Amino acid sequence: MQVLTTQKFQTVAFQWPAGFYSDGIHIGLRKAKKDFGWLFSKVPAAAAGTYTTNQFQAAPTKLTKNMINQDHQLQGLLLNSAVANSCTGQQGWDNALQEQRWLANKLAVAPSLIGVASTGLIGAQLPMDLIKNGLPQLTPTKSDAVTYAVLTTDKQPKTISVQCELSGKLVTITGFAKGSGMIHPKMATMLGFVTTDAQVDGDLLQTMLSDNVESTFNQITVDGDTSTNDMVVTLANGLADNPTLVPETTDYEIFNQALHAVLGQLAQQIAADGEGATKLVECNVLHAANEADGQKVAKAIVGSNLVKAAIFGEDPNWGRIISTIGATDAAIDIATVDIAMNGMKLVTDSLAVPFDEAAVKATLQQAKIMIDVDLHHGSAHGQAWGCDLTYNYVKINASYHT
Amino acid sequence: MQVLTTQKFQTVAFQWPAGFYSDGIHIGLRKAKKDFGWLFSKVPAAAAGTYTTNQFQAAPTKLTKNMINQDHQLQGLLLNSAVANSCTGQQGWDNALQEQRWLANKLAVAPSLIGVASTGLIGAQLPMDLIKNGLPQLTPTKSDAVTYAVLTTDKQPKTISVQCELSGKLVTITGFAKGSGMIHPKMATMLGFVTTDAQVDGDLLQTMLSDNVESTFNQITVDGDTSTNDMVVTLANGLADNPTLVPETTDYEIFNQALHAVLGQLAQQIAADGEGATKLVECNVLHAANEADGQKVAKAIVGSNLVKAAIFGEDPNWGRIISTIGATDAAIDIATVDIAMNGMKLVTDSLAVPFDEAAVKATLQQAKIMIDVDLHHGSAHGQAWGCDLTYNYVKINASYHT
Numbered sequence: 001m002q003v004l005t006t007q008k009f010q011t012v013a014f015q016w017p018a019g020f021y022s023d024g025i026h027i028g029l030r031k032a033k034k035d036f037g038w039l040f041s042k043v044p045a046a047a048a049g050t051y052t053t054n055q056f057q058a059a060p061t062k063l064t065k066n067m068i069n070q071d072h073q074l075q076g077l078l079l080n081s082a083v084a085n086s087c088t089g090q091q092g093w094d095n096a097l098q099e100q101r102w103l104a105n106k107l108a109v110a111p112s113l114i115g116v117a118s119t120g121l122i123g124a125q126l127p128m129d130l131i132k133n134g135l136p137q138l139t140p141t142k143s144d145a146v147t148y149a150v151l152t153t154d155k156q157p158k159t160i161s162v163q164c165e166l167s168g169k170l171v172t173i174t175g176f177a178k179g180s181g182m183i184h185p186k187m188a189t190m191l192g193f194v195t196t197d198a199q200v201d202g203d204l205l206q207t208m209l210s211d212n213v214e215s216t217f218n219q220i221t222v223d224g225d226t227s228t229n230d231m232v233v234t235l236a237n238g239l240a241d242n243p244t245l246v247p248e249t250t251d252y253e254i255f256n257q258a259l260h261a262v263l264g265q266l267a268q269q270i271a272a273d274g275e276g277a278t279k280l281v282e283c284n285v286l287h288a289a290n291e292a293d294g295q296k297v298a299k300a301i302v303g304s305n306l307v308k309a310a311i312f313g314e315d316p317n318w319g320r321i322i323s324t325i326g327a328t329d330a331a332i333d334i335a336t337v338d339i340a341m342n343g344m345k346l347v348t349d350s351l352a353v354p355f356d357e358a359a360v361k362a363t364l365q366q367a368k369i370m371i372d373v374d375l376h377h378g379s380a381h382g383q384a385w386g387c388d389l390t391y392n393y394v395k396i397n398a399s400y401h402t
Numbered sequence: 403m404q405v406l407t408t409q410k411f412q413t414v415a416f417q418w419p420a421g422f423y424s425d426g427i428h429i430g431l432r433k434a435k436k437d438f439g440w441l442f443s444k445v446p447a448a449a450a451g452t453y454t455t456n457q458f459q460a461a462p463t464k465l466t467k468n469m470i471n472q473d474h475q476l477q478g479l480l481l482n483s484a485v486a487n488s489c490t491g492q493q494g495w496d497n498a499l500q501e502q503r504w505l506a507n508k509l510a511v512a513p514s515l516i517g518v519a520s521t522g523l524i525g526a527q528l529p530m531d532l533i534k535n536g537l538p539q540l541t542p543t544k545s546d547a548v549t550y551a552v553l554t555t556d557k558q559p560k561t562i563s564v565q566c567e568l569s570g571k572l573v574t575i576t577g578f579a580k581g582s583g584m585i586h587p588k589m590a591t592m593l594g595f596v597t598t599d600a601q602v603d604g605d606l607l608q609t610m611l612s613d614n615v616e617s618t619f620n621q622i623t624v625d626g627d628t629s630t631n632d633m634v635v636t637l638a639n640g641l642a643d644n645p646t647l648v649p650e651t652t653d654y655e656i657f658n659q660a661l662h663a664v665l666g667q668l669a670q671q672i673a674a675d676g677e678g679a680t681k682l683v684e685c686n687v688l689h690a691a692n693e694a695d696g697q698k699v700a701k702a703i704v705g706s707n708l709v710k711a712a713i714f715g716e717d718p719n720w721g722r723i724i725s726t727i728g729a730t731d732a733a734i735d736i737a738t739v740d741i742a743m744n745g746m747k748l749v750t751d752s753l754a755v756p757f758d759e760a761a762v763k764a765t766l767q768q769a770k771i772m773i774d775v776d777l778h779h780g781s782a783h784g785q786a787w788g789c790d791l792t793y794n795y796v797k798i799n800a801s802y803h804t
Contacts, residue, residue, distance in 0.1 A: 026721040055736055056728035056752070088726055089753045090738075122721025123754045223707040224626065225722070226729040305707070306799055313800025319629070322489055326458035327628040332458055333571025335491075351460070351491045356719045397708055398715025402728050 007165035009173075009258035011265075014179035016194050017172040017197035018239040022379055027134030029082035029120075036131065037149030038103065038138045038380065039193060040076035040338030045237035048206035050213045052230030057397050058086030058122075059096040059232050064115035067100075072202020074235055075113040077193070078103045081178070081208060082120040086228040095126045102135055115190050116329040119229050120152055121179060125218055141257045150178040158269035164233030166242035166251040171198045173258055177232075180275045187339055191231055192217060192266055198246040200239035202278050208256055209263075211235045216263035219295060219384040221303040222274035223393075232263070271385035272301075272368075281311055283371040285382040292381025293330035294375075300328045301371060302386030313387035314364035316357065316384065316399070318346040321371065336376035342369060355371035403659040411566035411660035418544050419599035420641040421445060425543050425553030429536035431522075431529065431644055433471030438533070440540045440690065441595060447514055447639035450475035450608035452615045454630035454632030460488030460524075461498040463633050466517035469502075474604020476637055477515035479595070480505045482533070483552050483580070484522040488630040497528045502535050514582035515679040519593050521631050522554055546793075549578040552593055555798055556582040566660045568644035568653040573600045575660050579634075580777060582624065582677045594634035596620060600657055601640035602647040608750035610658055611636045611665075618665035619698060621786040624676035625635075625795070634665070673704075673787035674769075678795030683713055686774040687784040688781040689718065695732035696777075696784025702730045703773060704788025715788035716766035718759065720748040738778040742770060 016022065024037035049068045051061050058201050067073055078099050085092045104111040118126070147157035161174040177192035200208075213232055238244075245252050272280035283301045288294030301307055304324040310317040316338050325337060339347035342363035346355055369388075418424065426439035451470045453463050470476055480501050487494045498518050506513040520528070532585050548561035563576040602610075614633055640646075674682035685703045690696030702755035703709055706726040712719040720741050727739060741749035744765035748757055771790075 054725060054728040055730075055734060056724055072635075084721075087721065087749075087752055087754075089751075122725060123749075124572050223727065226706045228725050228728060255794060303628055306627045309796050309799030312796065319489065322458055323456060323524060323630050324627065326456040326630060330456075332457060347489075347525075349491075350489055352489075383418055387800075390594075390795055391796050393707075394711050394714065394791055394796060395713030397791075399717060 008254040021140035024145030034149040036145035041237040045235040046202040048209040055124035059092040062118040085118040115213040147176040167243040196236040197240035216267040276390040277387030289331040290379035298382040308389035317378035337372040340372040411655040423542035424548040436551040443639040447637040448604040449613040461494040462518040487520040552580040557799035569646040599642035618669040636709030646653040676789035678792040679789030691733040691780035700784040700786035710791035740776040742774040
């Protein structure tokens with residue numbers, strides 16, 4: 001759908017779209033950091049979501065999915081970190097329902113307009129007393145506090161605000177996400193939230209979200225592990241007062257382009273803040289036989305432990321890249337693969353070319369590493385993001401539970 | 403085929419079967435360690451092989467596969483470490499052919515009876531002058547030197563010798579393997595060699611090897627990366643003079659059981675010596691819907707970076723295990739999963755059970771960690787082996803190339 005040749009939106013300072021309020025506070029789920037928050041629209045919003053494909057889908061993820069799928073409407077979300085409420089059985093499900101009822105009461109809306117989202121340790125029950133006590137402390141603010149309340153091992157929140165003009169009306173799209181480990185989304189990553197004041201029907205919003213998540217959140221990986229709590233939720237409350245979006249129009253294309261940028265930026269921020277990561281890795285695959293192959297090859301490269309460790313070591317070890325390409329079932333010509341790192345050619349026609357190793361190594365000290373692969377085997381492209389594999393990744397994950 | 407209820411073979415000290423000779427020496431491919439070797443039978447041997455499914459199959463792997471597939475006969479193999487002769491184009495292929503001709507001349511046999519195997523850095527050409535000069539230095543010994551000559555980042559060689567009696571004849575099966583990183587075999591791992599003096603037709607040997615590799619080499623993973631050079635070759639020279647093996651007989655079952663043990667032991671030795679590893683992890687999955695699902699779940703668990711890092715941290719983090727199970731497409735009942743580590747139950751019916759965390763952590767200091775999963779969803783089993791993810795894995799792989 002992205003037929004616009006120029007960018008019709010701009011990134012702006014963090015701000016909530018019209019009619020959205022939120023808060024983030026500390027209630028004792030984590031030692032000292034913010035761990036509890038809410039997000040709501042003053043009017044019911046069109047809602048869309050994508051969810052983990054992990055068979056052990058967590059209770060909050062399942063509940064929110066059920067609510068959105070009823071009629072693609074949602075008004076408020078209750079969020080917490082530290083405890084994932086995953087693999088918690090009937091009690092976990094009851095707790096998620098209880099949270100939903102409490103927030104519905106607080107907002108004086110039907111429970112069907114409330115979703116819940118949790119992230120943290122799998123297998124532990126939510127401390128419902130802390131949540132019950134915390135709920136009255138949540139106030140409707142325009143701050144970014146909620147973007148901190150969902151973090152676990154993340155070093156920093158992932159946020160973005162963009163604005164575009166639809167038929168003369170200013171529309172804001174603001175997204176935030178959390179996720180640092182157990183990141184290998186199959187449908188969406190850990191937790192991502194996008195709010196907008198655009199006017200758009202829920203069904204169309206769902207289609208646009210699902211399409212754009214495929215090329216953004218679903219193309220990042222930190223560790224190859226797909227979480228039980230993954231969810232991206234998008235709320236559109238229509239307060240920008242633009243004419244309701246219609247596919248195949250300029251407004252639609254502008255909004256879709258802006259939404260794609262929001263999701264893409266959040267996905268990249270998650271990869272860059274992968275557990276222990278020191279570098280963001282972007283892989284672009286050109287001339288694949290089809291888009292699925294291009295995406296598959298790109299994601300395999302950024303997901304390879306060996307490639308990730310080499311990038312941590314600032315080592316232009318292209319053998320691991322080509323081996324990873326060959327280990328996929330993507331259609332390739334094994335004699336026509338070109339590979340470049342940070343714009344410097346390492347491989348032409350699947351063979352080593354002489355390169356200035358010191359110069360390449362110097363560029364590998366950058367915070368963002370570009371791997372370009374040209375398969376010369378078609379006309380489709382693929383793109384994916386990951387991070388390096390570091391001592392700190394091992395350190396963080398050798399002692400998360402205790 | 404394994405209908406024998408008792409073990410009909412025994413493990414013995416390392417020794418070559420009748421008629422097999424080998425050597426391993428240093429010719430300058432590595433700094434100081436052994437890097438070049440040979441292995442041959444004094445008479446042509448029945449031969450079987452399994453090979454990498456990586457699309458960039460290395461020249462030596464392809465050449466050896468071609469030779470074995472002609473008539474399942476082979477007599478000698480030339481081996482080297484340090485340089486993989488992979489992604490080396492026409493020159494790499496010509497070099498593999500040249501090695502084949504040189505060894506055929508030295509052994510005075512047809513080139514079609516000679517295979518070659520290389521392991522090491524991808525993309526570099528073999529230094530043919532060093533190989534030409536090294537060849538006359540290889541002598542026919544009964545030592546284990548060749549098992550050192552194929553090592554790269556391995557801490558130690560992987561070897562096993564077993565003996566069984568077939569119709570009154572003593573039969574020896576001896577295997578060795580290398581492999582420490584880029585280990586996620588799709589058909590076979592890096593390099594594995596099994597020799598036996600048993601009398602068995604090449605076609606049958608191929609069937610037995612292929613079947614047994616599925617549940618041994620193909621069920622280990624170190625880092626999820628499938629190499630370009632994977633190959634397991636089995637040679638049977640018949641000098642034990644047993645009656646030629648016939649399927650569905652006791653002799654066949656004894657030999658198959660012994661062969662499975664040899665392949666399984668080598669596979670476990672590779673996993674235990676995974677790059678940077680401090681612990682071998684064995685996962686047994688019970689009551690899967692079918693064998694493929696059982697194998698898939700077991701391999702996913704030992705392959706999860708998060709599980710691997712938790713085991714390095716001696717942390718009984720079962721949430722990562724159950725999340726990994728759910729991330730597969732194996733048929734499961736999400737309410738009936740049991741999980742135990744080192745025999746101590748952590749999860750029953752997919753829910754946490756109280757356990758003595760200090761006691762479990764104490765057992766996680768062992769060199770071999772057992773993860774038992776009961777899916778309660780069928781009657782098939784699965785088994786896989788891996789290792790922990792450590793600081794040293796990152797260290798080794800951040801600086802392999804340079």
